[in-house]
Amino acid sequence: METIQLRPYHRTIRRIFFYAFVIMVTAIFIFPIYWFMATSFKNPVDILSVPPVWIFKPILKNYLELFRVQHFQYNILNSFIISGCVVGLSLILGVPAAYALSRIDIRGAKFIYFWILTSRMIPPMALLVPFFLFFKQVHLLDSHLALIIIYLTFNLALVVWIMRTFFDDVPLSLEEAAVIDGCSTWGCFWKISLPLVSPGLAATTIFCWIMSWNEFLYALILTRRVSQTAPVAVTVFMRFIDIRWGTIAAGSTFIMLPIIIFSIVVNKYLIAGLVRGALKE
Secondary structure (H helix, E strand, C coil): CHHHHHHHHHHHHHHHHHHHHHHHHHHHHHHHHHHHHHHCCCCHHHHCCCCCCCCCCCCCHHHHHHHHHCCHHHHHHHHHHHHHHHHHHHHHHHHHHHHHHHHCCCCCHHHHHHHHHHCCCCCHHHHHHHHHHHHHHCCCCCCHHHHHHHHHHHHHHHHHHHHHHHHHCCCHHHHHHHHHCCCCHHHHHHHHHHHHCHHHHHHHHHHHHHHHHCCCHHHHHHCCCCCCCHHHHHHHHECCCCECHHHHHHHHHHHHHHHHHHHHHCHHHHHHHHHHHHCCC
């Protein structure tokens, strides 16, 4: 009887520790985002003060400097154009390719799949010089097209790799029944399989967008002023005489916001896609 009476108490203690652990881990992940956003509203004295200033009078000077001095709106527009084109082309080309690798039994399919995957294992620095020399020869330096081609090369492999797993989980019996009813191969892909893998499509879109939006190395070397992206533009305020931490934080906040907002909008599909990608039915 004593053990039975103690069980609700133990369950309550475990629940308290669980929620405390979740809150602590969440705070660890959220704190850097909060700190950058708070820094973007501080003046230089509050930013560099020791100990840190937690209560301060917010200012908009850093944001005004970001858009007046650097014209950051054009860099944000470049990032949107490049990332949007890369994500769209990656899905248009990669999703049908993933479906074909999942459904068509061809000789060497495993080798093709492995070859696609290995393209993600190449260090970016190893390809930097060849890409630079190539785009210099074809006069595509400092252009949107150069970055779109490079990002598409890497993101296409990611789309095929992830989406093939989701297509493998779709039962073939559904497509066979559709074929009996007169549905074509394209119809099976568009009307049967694609709607069933929509959570995976949302997760893949997020990953492609993040990798294109946040990429720094190729954008730093291959762009100058015309097609400079937002992550590269922020480094302008890291100068020899000083580092404008407030303006850098303001730019970083603008870079983070589109990804955060998009993740919140597709949160339901993103979680479902991650779970289905991790667990086989």
